[in-house]
Amino acid sequence: MPAPRGSSEGNVARQKSRSFAVIGLGTFGTTVASELARFGNHVLGIDTVDRNVSRVADTLAEAVIADGRDEQALREAGVGNYDVAVIAIGEELEASILCTMNAKLLGVPTIWVKAMSRTHHRILTKLGADRVIQPEQEIGRHIAQMLHNPLVRDYVSLGNGFHVVDFRVPGSLEGKRVDGLGLRDKFELRALGLMRGSEFLSCDSGALELKADDKLLLLGRRENLRRFADGL
Incomplete structure (x- = not known):
């Protein structure tokens, strides 16, 4: 079990x-x-199915068989001492709701919950979940964006319509300077930098010449990023 929150060891x-x-x-x-465990965090895994718990027993710091719908079971597992609860029972609406309520009652500071529908999402938000995740929809949108334009290798949403895109430079831009792309004036985009192999290159001066297959990191609104990519 992790050190209690507020203790010097825990801090x-x-x-x-x-x-x-x-x-x-x-x-x-x-x-x-x-x-999360691979990143060096202390992780407790909980499930009602023995084989699911056994599968992660050697990977996580702790793995126990318990029912998330049972507040006392979660209390005995020490869930209230954890910084974050991730409730991944998206398929069972009742279990997901009860588990979220129990995590709130136990005083877990941050709660992320998996949802399977818009209604489920609304209910969990009303219960006070800090973040509600719909993995299938989020991954689906992510993949569709990359399929729509193969030059977009990956992207991160920053909120309020802004994204950072990992953009693969096509052969048609070979030899062109960053300041010759019209990023700011024409597309309202900003070049954050460029990866050439394993080397990061700054685009601050705008004088950097592009090479095919460079990875250009662009910041801007989705519609402007799309206009830029679709025009190539």
Whole structure:
């Protein structure tokens, strides 16, 4: 169990890592829990199915069989001492709601919950979940964006319509300078930098000449990024 929040040991530990309780160890929950553990965090995995718990027993700091719908079971597992609860029981609406309520009652500071529908999303938001995730929709939008324009290798949404895009420079832009692309004046975009192989190059001066397959990092609104990419 992680050190209680507020203790000096806990404060020192959180400078390096955080503690997470992942409730629901299906494919999504197991992936989240395993990656968090790989990053060096203390992770508790909880599921009602023995084989799901056994599958992560050697990967996570702790893995227990318990029912997230049972407040006392979560209390005994020490969930209230964790920094974040990730509730990955998206397929069972009642279980997801009860587990979210229990995590709130136990005083977990941050709660992320998986949802499977818009109605589920609204209910969880009303219950006070800090972040409601719909993985299938989010990944679907992400993939559609990259399929729509193969030059877009990946992107990150910053909110309020702004994105950072990892844009693969096509052969048609070989030899052109960054300041010759009209990014600011024509598209209202900003070049944050460029990756050439494993080397990061600054675009601040605008004099940098592009090479095919460079990775140009662009910041701007989605519609402007799309106009730029579609025009090539």
